[in-house]
Amino acid sequence: MQSIGDLAVSAMAQLGSESHIPAEPGDTIGEDGMLHCGVCGQKKEFRLPFNGHYVPSMCQCRRDELAREEAEKQRQQELQRVRELASYSLVDERFHESTFDHFIASAPEDQRVLRICRNYVEHFDEMLARNAGLIFYGSPGTGKTFAASCIANALMAQRVPVLVTSIVRLTANMFGDDLAELLNQMNTARLLVLDDFGAERNTEFKAEQIFTVIDSRYAAKKPMIITTNLMDFKTETDVRRKRVYDRIFEVCTPIKMDGESKRRAEGRKMRDSIRAMLEG
Ligand SMILES: [Zn+2]
Structure with a gap:
């Protein structure tokens, strides 16, 4: 034996x-x-x-191939985790139509915004690596959501895991541990779009949740794009809100949207064409 x-x-x-x-x-x-x-x-x-x-x-070729396969596997997992958050997503028909193809930029101000959005997409790998986000702010109807949606759409088309939501939506029914797990999953997204920031109810509890969401993203060192009608960042005296703004402005480049209100422009165009028809 x-x-x-x-x-x-x-x-x-x-x-x-x-x-x-x-x-x-x-x-x-x-x-x-x-x-x-x-x-x-x-x-x-x-x-x-x-x-x-x-x-x-x-x-080296084989090692590169394995690294690519590993990265692809990870991306698949991220996409899957972000897809599981569908009930928090604000992606609707209007979102799907918000693409660069539909971006009408005749005014210089709009051309500037279009350029910023395209550059953000083009340099997204670097934006991600440097945790560089954007905050589109300005009066209602100036195309802030549209601009953010164009970026999100273009990145999603490249299979980048993106979550488009709002704090209102995220925290609607979330308490304690649920919120912690949700934020963990939210941070799987390589880009987080928070639409209509500042529209939340103004309560102590909400303020705490807002800080938790922003701080969690900040700690995850992943970029976010925020749209907001708020303008009072510099003059804010409320300590809780100041704390949130400090976090946001540390990682988001502010883009002021002060072109003519898009809805107003559309309304005027409509009235003009009706008038032309009536007077024709
Ligand atoms: Zn080789």
């Missing part, structure tokens, strides 16, 4: 193969007698010293 030691030795002796590992087109046998990758030039095998057998070794 063989001892465990003998078995181990005979198992070791079987390791690897007496012949080279299968070559792919372009691969060559190098001066060292080993198979080399035709693309990166690195060794694709090495020889075991105790039996002279060949065993596979990863070249």
